[in-house]
Amino acid sequence: MRLQDKLDAMRDDFENGRFPLVPTSGQLETMQRATHALIESGQADRALKAGDTAPAFTLKDASGSDVSARTILERGPLVVTFYRGVWCPYCNYDLQALEEVRPEIEARGASLVAISPQTRANSRKSQRDNKLDFPILSDPGAAVAAQFGLRFAVPDDLIEVYRQFGNDLSAINDDTAWVLPMPARYVIGTDGVIAYAEVNPDYTRRPDPSELLPVLDRLRAAPPA
Template sequence: MKNSPLSPLHFELDNATKQMEKMLTPETVTMFEQSIIQLRASGLATGLKVGTKAPDFSLKDQNGTNVTLFDYTAHGPVILLFYRGVWCPFCNITLRAYQQASELFEASGARILAISPQSPDYSTTMQTNNSITFPVLSDTGNKVASRYNIVFELSESIRNVYQSLGISLDDYNGDSSWTLPLPTTFVIDRANIIRLAYIEADYKRRLEPSKVLDMLASL
């Protein structure tokens, strides 16, 4: 978007990547990168395509309120953000960036819904830590994410690394599946059609809010 006042998201993500790599052993960094390559090769990083009708859903937000997608799209486009959880620094950075852009989105008639598999208590933490004003929804068991074809299961080796870092997904998510959604951004229009789909196997890469604003301007 021309003359956008938004700070580029990728700068913060790049800085977070550098900080993460300083904290991890070279072997762990290599393992993470190999897992991304394998995930891409698996073909799982596909998701629903542009032009597809979005599946409706109802999920509880951080306040326990039921939020239904089609109730939101009845009033304008929805920016649907699937993220991994409060434990992921890249997700925190991304949601803060979209919060920064939220007034611009609203001026375009769009609203944000963020979804992760974590329990409502952790969604509340995510909201509080990042001063989020849009709904942060809990998708227990990745049921909604599965309908959008963006769920994958972590390998045993990656599970072990996560646990060594103090990241226990069975605690955060309230189940033992060790599945996550791919970091994904959908824009869904008032007819419930997916107009933009950004699906990324690399959790360190996210869609710039300015790109979403460009899409909204074309609707």
């Protein structure tokens, strides 16, 4: 089953009371209104795109070690996925789907990292729960996400809904700002230029990881600059 089919099934279960957490009609309306507002804002269209130069970031992985995009790119292309956090079931399905294709990504000489504003402890939980063999990097305050044009502030009414669901992002992210990245996926070539970009203001929509493989094949086949 493709990733989006799984996400669609999850969304249908959630909205129709077949999920462990059953939302009220008011909570659903607040969540849908916030997603619609983010789509209508046009922020996704202003985020970094294919052909743009990617920021040269360094972030800590779940063990506290520095991970440098520049160092990774000396070895080969870099696949970066931005996600909201361990608390988001859509994000967890996304990470699991990426793990399934990770061997094919690495076979093409590329590396894969995930970036989230959550704490390193929550990144370790993400890795354990989703059985991941690629690093999750902590992005305090979603600062790197902001460089990619992905960071947005969670509206006040949605903050209240998330708290009602038991998702206190101020604790999960160790940050009182309540900011998140729009889910996004990038392929960065060894020259630092973005070869593929997909940004989703609707967090229930994600591209299938199989879309990454032809991009990596093209990068591998391209003559050196």
